[in-house]
Amino acid sequence: MGRIITLTTDFGENDYFVGAVKGVILSINPKVKIVDITHQLPTFNPISAAFTLKNFYNYFPAGTTHLAVVDPGVGGKRRPVLVQTEKYSFIGPDNGIFSWIGEPFKRIIHLNNSKYFLSPVSSTFQARDIFAPTAAYLSLGIEINQFGKPLEKIVKLEIPKVQFKKNKTIGEIIHVDNFGNLISNIRPENLKAGIRAIKIKGRKILKISQTFSRAPRNEILTYWGSAGFLEIGVNCGSAAQILKAKIGEKVEIVL
Amino acid sequence: MGRIITLTTDFGENDYFVGAVKGVILSINPKVKIVDITHQLPTFNPISAAFTLKNFYNYFPAGTTHLAVVDPGVGGKRRPVLVQTEKYSFIGPDNGIFSWIGEPFKRIIHLNNSKYFLSPVSSTFQARDIFAPTAAYLSLGIEINQFGKPLEKIVKLEIPKVQFKKNKTIGEIIHVDNFGNLISNIRPENLKAGIRAIKIKGRKILKISQTFSRAPRNEILTYWGSAGFLEIGVNCGSAAQILKAKIGEKVEIVL
């Protein structure tokens, strides 16, 4: 049983939320290794959380538990869940944040055994009261079926689909990173034909670059990003700022 | 003797301050477990630090040391202190940040034994030069009286008092969280009578909700928050932004 628990949340850093979650975990298992991924994901945005999880979870050693909480429906009907794959466990709200995990689920558990909850459970802070103790007890070796009833499936968020037209392929921006790079939903396999240009916000980019530094400073370029998608960036600048582009912005590949 | 040291500061994340504090601790005791709570509390605001500490400290295992530094009076007359309760130790400036700890103090020590300071002590960075080494030596088992002279009491910040009038109860906002939720100073025991409405910034809210998700999106609601106070929030939105409300804003309970 792995002894690493990672934390991925939108709790921010001007509050006690992170502290309470860590305290609950360490009170149950003082030996576990807690690894902060981020507490500053965009609030109320499960797509952004799903994108983030997808891109880091499988770099961790087998046995790691990923606790992730971005939860627009806190206190609502969505279920607290534990999802297990061959190598990892995921704990959080069943609102789609576990959608893009790229391997089969072995088991899904609805966390409804209050024996492993903090008591009393508040209606607004399940991370402290349900997810943190579950992760900690799991790290102590509690058998997964103890935490609740098995489920058949989880809620799925679809990555917006790339559209294929006669002489163009249309994608969209699904994420903006810290440097202002715009990450689209376009993958290498979507672009088999020759490309004439890439269009975004009326700008035309003529080719896919290998790296940032080969482009002149402040020039807009496209490249295959480290998450495997086509990205639009600016060498030493922010494409999001320069193009005034946000999540949802269309990207056109002219064939 | 506990081997966890938590860190709660307003140092921000564009600087070397956090690194220096962690380095000093780990040089003295490489085996201690450092747990980041936050380094992004509002600067120069001891009330916010006191509120944060109060809400996470007692989730940690007995023996934990909480190092907390939000210090408008750095280099001034306020004393560096170590406060011990039955289960925890607290280290930081004596400016009120330890006011709302909810259990009796067993011992208070004025940290004035320079043997446990970094040398030389700078006039502006006591976290690195006094608090970090004290926490580290404490984790090694140094007896608490070694660090300085006992004190009778610490500086206290009062939580602003709820006012009781004939047909209304008046509280105020004492904290704003990452989601824009407004946390008031009103506790369940302040509200024994029937409530007609809750008023803030001219808005009237007719009842206390159980959870966020039962309210329509973007509607203002009130609920009992996870810190035990009445809060005003917006389902999937920011009450602080929508109401343009800040710390100090009045909240009226119409009876």
Add this chain to the structure above:
Amino acid sequence: MGRIITLTTDFGENDYFVGAVKGVILSINPKVKIVDITHQLPTFNPISAAFTLKNFYNYFPAGTTHLAVVDPGVGGKRRPVLVQTEKYSFIGPDNGIFSWIGEPFKRIIHLNNSKYFLSPVSSTFQARDIFAPTAAYLSLGIEINQFGKPLEKIVKLEIPKVQFKKNKTIGEIIHVDNFGNLISNIRPENLKAGIRAIKIKGRKILKISQTFSRAPRNEILTYWGSAGFLEIGVNCGSAAQILKAKIGEKVEIVL
């Protein structure tokens, strides 16, 4: 061989970058202690990274590895390097961020042995693909010469030089901290003569203060900061905001 790896980056906290780097390290050496310094340094600014590193690295125990990545030239010609001093190892891009380490280098290695890289190496995320695995293998005791070819020297960024004129000494702001304090490049040894005044943005400050708290609230003051440079600050306020001063702003010492 030390078992602490510190992380200093400009990756921000709304992304998966930090998670991927930590996952890669822990997959190779699950026992290493990862210490976050910051992931929110100003982007694309090696001077700020060099200033930060200089001010915290030597508080850590001997044997610590400092992984630092602020990299305007990602994917370009600058080399990935490992720098060793008597007590520490530094891993990151050779773009000047290791310039202000205050002790001789014993060895410099160009990280070009792909045996210790993640495979395939992306063109945009060397922190995950080269620096993280190198730091992890180093912590396992791999001999430093295994990682690549020795180099004679690294790229150096100069701290802007203080200028000495007949009746004044001119420095400049090289860093702004979380509190809005302005850190100049002026050291005590630059100021041997009597000082008449310190001028910045048309304001005149008549003396160097011992501490913040001896100045009235909101008054501009100068003092010797904890990094060893002359700083301009405001008691309980932001000098950067009040003076509208940024990195590069001139500071005049009238003799």
